[in-house]
Amino acid sequence: MIYPPTQRPPPMSLTTRFSFSKRPYDSPRWVPFPTNVMFRHFEIVNVFDSVAGNITGVSDLYRMKMSAHYSDLVVVRGCPEFGQEWIQLLGDLYGKPIFPVGQLPTSEYEIGDENPAWRTTKEWLDKQPKDSVVYVAFGSEAKPSQNELTEIALGLEKSELPFFGVFRTRRGPSDPDPIELPEGFEERTKGRGVVWTTWAPRLKILGHESVGGFLTHCGCSSLVEAIQNEKALVLLTFLSDQGINARVLEEKKMGYSIRRNELDGSFRRDAVAESLKLVVVGEEGKIVGSVYRETIREIKDKNKNAF
Template structure:
């Protein structure tokens, strides 16, 4: 690629690993096309990112901007995994303090584009000052952006703005096609203050998203036309600007050939002893932490199901989290040999790739969904926060996953519901549709040729915009 056609793109994700990893995956694909990427985050977050293969490590420039200190965050809290849910707003306020160092970096590095996340609503004046084009890159799915609505709704300018949780439990008026995609009441209640109303200290996530969308030159979405074309068209209609799907960005990993550590070796030894397609893999991502009642119902449901299980359990979110959750008394003794509870890091891709895994009990985080589809593992869905409820509804609508039945008001569920859902999806004829459909969509999500097409299309259009800017 000629130097004149080479783009310099800055990546600025929100401080959550569910956001940083897709931004990194897209960065890897972009630099392989001959362009330059500067990946911006805080020092600790960059140090915690997955290793890059030697062929790429010199191509991505990692830029460490120290997070401004705030009294409401511990010194080393730099990502959502480091703090309880009620402290995440202080992470956003600290992140807002990066405007000056980011300005300095943009002035010195003169990039063509900056890809930025929903939380960064203050970016446009800075980018404009240094003549940098802006792309809002959503790791949220097109349906989530679609039901969120136009900018006027998100900013609260529209007189018909949704004002109470119940308003979010049905398809909104601006969605012109039939869809079941909406929040359940307990899901929107859990995030209503942060996402919709905000408070005296912090603007709402909806407001941040609205400004971020409004001020972008283009919108890029982790999506593909083959999976949700009607939602992508809706986004173009709502926002009246170009929308580019970038593919599903399946996770790629790099490890030295001699780097298979004891953790995986021990896990693999246990998985090797289990029957093919019999194990339930249970993991709720880096963000979701069940309540004590939820934890108890999950544990007893796993036990009742009779299925072997491997459970990656998050019991705490950072050092400020004083609400420690505990497994039911005697649970680990009763399930010894039959199930494993892991409270530290576990190699999710390797576990999902193992033949003994027959199903995945997941929170519906989109990266985990894509990883399950990579290996054809049928999904049982249990949502906790953020966009997970919408993701789950999309999966249910397309027969890719089964939601565990819950009380719509408070989100409670029974151990019997857990056991029945797991057995249906993994063993029973009634659940065959989930086992079959997950394999059918593998080509849509994980075909490298299709992924390559989406990145090429994105970059071609970015180059056109860049050339128009300079002429």
């Protein structure tokens, strides 16, 4: 179904330099429904990187703006059941029809069951109790800082939960700033946790019954695969649109964000451990985790073709 715009031209608040919000964390007045979906201070600072020009002299934001301006319709990765009000608003802002094509879920596993890497991973997961393991992965683009990686690792250690952690210490051979896990971390968590530093079969891991929670950066593909497998989500954003993804999940009670400093985004190992235990273990954790999983299951069931 194509969603035509209900108003033209776009609201004046999009074309002026003035803010129509009374407080920093209010949503703009041109959002015609109540919502908490908005960037936090430390997230919007990261977005400025896409506003600045690059070596070509043209910013990513300008490219996106002009592409939308000269298009006849806008195709989005999304589905009405997950955010019809936002799809309609996007059409109003662009003044163009919006065509949601679903969440584009992964339809096949990346590797077969006989792949050596998966066989080793599966053997370890098979030994863990159901819904007990924390899966940690931050995608191919997001790389924590050295301090962030240290706090994540020590938070995992402090949680005392079994975990499978995919820690990419560099984004490729040309990455000039590799990061390292805390000294002694692997030895102290040996047996309870698995440290993986190369590519891992995310969809297969998320599909295993021992995985009870997913510590994620809120990348779109990661979230879609987690929803496919009905996993409770612990949220830790790093790049541009990930903050908005996290707010949507929070608002729909599908995920829980790690507590952070609002200005610089810093977080402590205690907050990591507390968040993981809240969602995955303990009496309260069973309630919270089950609420998230049930909400995810309901949204998934409402639109089976989208996920």
